[in-house]
Amino acid sequence: MRTRSISDDAYVTSVLEAGQSNLAAFRSDIEELVGGDVTAQLKGEASLRGKVQRYKAADRDIRKISDVLRAQSIVPEGEIYKDLERLQAGAEAKGIKVVQVHDYFQKPDSGYRGINVKLELPNKQLAELQIHTQDSHTIRETLHPRYEKFRNVDMQGLD
Numbered sequence: 001m002r003t004r005s006i007s008d009d010a011y012v013t014s015v016l017e018a019g020q021s022n023l024a025a026f027r028s029d030i031e032e033l034v035g036g037d038v039t040a041q042l043k044g045e046a047s048l049r050g051k052v053q054r055y056k057a058a059d060r061d062i063r064k065i066s067d068v069l070r071a072q073s074i075v076p077e078g079e080i081y082k083d084l085e086r087l088q089a090g091a092e093a094k095g096i097k098v099v100q101v102h103d104y105f106q107k108p109d110s111g112y113r114g115i116n117v118k119l120e121l122p123n124k125q126l127a128e129l130q131i132h133t134q135d136s137h138t139i140r141e142t143l144h145p146r147y148e149k150f151r152n153v154d155m156q157g158l159d
Contacts, residue, residue, distance in 0.1 A: 011062060012048050018125050019043075019069040026127055030071045033090045034083040034131070040071040066099075066118045066126035073131050080105065083131045084115055095122035 019042045027040035043051070048068060055062045075083050084101070091098050100118040115131040 008049070008052055008056075008062075012045065012052060015065075015068050015125075016042060016045060016048065018123070022069055022121060022123065022125055022127075026069055026121065027071060029094050029096065030073065030087075030129055033087050033094070033096075034073045034075075034129075035086070037074045038071055040069070043068045043070065064126070067128040069121075069125065069127040071127070071129045073129065075131065075133060077133050077135070080115060080131055080133060084117070087117065087129065091119070096120070099126070 023040060023042060027038060030040065031038045048065070051065055052062050055065060073083055088098055097120040098117060099120050102116045104112050104114050104116065113132075113135075117129040117131070119127045119129060121127055
């Protein structure tokens, strides 16, 4: 059975602590930038540990994990790109950098629909904003348990 190294434990602890200290300001900034129904949360510790394991197994840099601190904005149909435009227009003034945008409305992935925006906060922590319509949010909520099950299929042989 594989064990986590102390450096993995230290990484998980430090990232979750940083995320916790940034959570309220991040939520407030996103609400101010995009408006709408915004929720923000930290990734769970077990989920983060699993993601660290998957990143390392794929020889990916764990410092690139961007969804430890994440927010969701649910907007009416037809407003989704307005949220993205407001975010892009106002982020810099708050010291937030838009690093990457994945538009899963234009290029769907396994039924998932939404816009995922990777952000770099003023303290350099990465974060993610998911922009959804009510329908795409409902689909995400329905598909997510299946996604969680199947993302780990290849990892089960590593124990």
